[in-house]
Amino acid sequence: MNIYVANIPWKASEDQLKDLFAQYGEVTSAKIIMDKVTQRSRGFGFVEMGDDNSGRTAIAELNGRDFLGKSLVVNEARPREERPARSGGFRRNDFN
């Protein structure tokens, strides 16, 4: 279950985020997105949970909840940009 977490305070770390979600289920991995150049916290991150049910529970319980003084925004994450290597599949002009 991929979960998108926004409105994260800049003082928060991945461990705190993982610990926060671990209360509602097994957290496979927690990651806070940092800036590419300055490596500073962008204020949002992603949490992956083992159980989809626990993930939904964590979303329902942590969405809008206070976290280090900021109101968290928790939602289901969108599928990441897939990195097409050399997938022998369809091409965009195969319709011709």
Added chain:
DNA sequence: GTTGAGCGC
């Protein structure tokens, strides 16, 4: 040492 809408490489 700063900032606060938004989706990661």
